[in-house]
Amino acid sequence: MKQTGNPKMQETGDTSQASNRIQVIFNRPISVKQPTSLADMVKATADANLAALFEELEELVGLQEAKKTIYEIFALLRVNKQREKHQLKTEKQVLHMVFKGNPGTGKTTVARIVGRIFKEVGILTKGHLIEVERADLVGEFIGHTAQKTRDLIKKAMGGVLFIDEAYSLARGGEKDFGKEAIDCLTKALEDSGNDFICIIAGYNDEMEQFLDLNPGLPSRFPIQIQFQNYDVEQLLEIAKIMAKSKEYELAPEALEKIRRKLFALLHDPFYDNFSNARYIRNIIEKAIRLQAVRLLKMESPKLGDLLTLKEEDFSFLFESKQTGE
Numbered sequence: 009m010k011q012t013g014n015p016k017m018q019e020t021g022d023t024s025q026a027s028n029r030i031q032v033i034f035n036r037p038i039s040v041k042q043p044t045s046l047a048d049m050v051k052a053t054a055d056a057n058l059a060a061l062f063e064e065l066e067e068l069v070g071l072q073e074a075k076k077t078i079y080e081i082f083a084l085l086r087v088n089k090q091r092e093k094h095q096l097k098t099e100k101q102v103l104h105m106v107f108k109g110n111p112g113t114g115k116t117t118v119a120r121i122v123g124r125i126f127k128e129v130g131i132l133t134k135g136h137l138i139e140v141e142r143a144d145l146v147g148e149f150i151g152h153t154a155q156k157t158r159d160l161i162k163k164a165m166g167g168v169l170f171i172d173e174a175y176s177l178a179r180g181g182e183k184d185f186g187k188e189a190i191d192c193l194t195k196a197l198e199d200s201g202n203d204f205i206c207i208i209a210g211y212n213d214e215m216e217q218f219l220d221l222n223p224g225l226p227s228r229f230p231i232q233i234q235f236q237n238y239d240v241e242q243l244l245e246i247a248k249i250m251a252k253s254k255e256y257e258l259a260p261e262a263l264e265k266i267r268r269k270l271f272a273l274l275h276d277p278f279y280d281n282f283s284n285a286r287y288i289r290n291i292i293e294k295a296i297r298l299q300a301v302r303l304l305k306m307e308s309p310k311l312g313d314l315l316t317l318k319e320e321d322f323s324f325l326f327e328s329k330q331t332g333e
């Protein structure tokens with residue numbers, strides 16, 4: 009390879025340094041502008057509300073697959089509008105989705121943002137989220153289930169119907185009323201196009217089994233997103249964000265204690281019901297209560313006292329294995 013400019017740059021293979029090199033070669037500035045985030049990319053479309061929503065999505069820790077897929081859908085919807093203007097063919101998109109992942113991995117949080125994005129894009133009229141589970145859909149006598157399911161679909165019109173642990177609808181087999189709810193839902197999905205978006209969510213294996221057992225479903229839910237478990241560093245990041253959003257700070261020793269607990273939990277072969285970010289939310293909320301009890305004993309706590317969650321506020325973490333679930 010021909011040597012030009014700073015040889016160190018050539019070794020790294022870094023693209024930004026490569027573009028610097030190109031500038032040196034041609035001796036004039038060229039703009040190789042890399043959008044830094046989804047929100048920046050959306051900002052380029054001059055839509056402030058949408059950019060704010062994508063920023064919210066971007067700020068969620070991890071969840072790369074969800075972020076990427078939602079941006080792809082957004083891009084397609086936008087480009088289809090431009091194609092329509094030029095009388096080019098556009099395929100009608102089915103936007104119902106399957107969110108697969110363990111508890112507390114952000115499925116409901118992302119579903120809520122999806123509803124609001126789809127409203128901004130003009131797919132949904134309201135963008136609200138109706139969260140339901142088996143008991144909300146399934147009734148106790150013949151005809152009851154269809155009525156309950158229809159009522160909830162009506163409520164979800166213009167927004168998102170989010171069915172948590174959707175596989176439990178198939179729990180009782182052919183004779184169970186859950187089957188009636190699935191049939192009623194399938195019909196509504198067919199009749200109403202994208203008047204509402206249905207997101208079915210639940211554990212990986214169960215959702216796959218559910219889709220296998222109901223051959224009518226996979227084609228109606230063409231978008232599938234996997235929500236991964238968070239690792240220790242991601243969970244600590246989530247802890248900091250959650251504390252900050254409530255105007256608290258985590259003392260370094262407190263963070264260290266949480267880290268040790270998470271490490272122990274995630275490496276415990278007998279512990280399999282970890283609830284990811286929900287676990288973090290629960291322990292932060294408990295620590296806030298314990299901090300309040302601690303501060304109540306002080307005569308006049310200072311600003312720093314009020315702000316800081318200390319290691320001792322997390323002492324419960326090592327008292328019982330189940331605490332914070």
Ligand SMILES: Nc1ncnc2c1ncn2[C@@H]1O[C@H](COP(=O)(O)OP(=O)(O)OP(=O)(O)O)[C@@H](O)[C@H]1O
Pocket residue numbers: 067068069070071109110111112113114115116117118172246249285286289
């Ligand atoms: N990536 C993330 N960054 C920041 N906070 C998060 C993230 N994921 C989840 N949370 C927070 O964790 C909590 C639980 O998340 P959420 O309810 O979305 O999970 P879920 O997958 O729907 O759980 P479940 O299946 O049990 O209902 C919420 O308070 C949410 O705001």
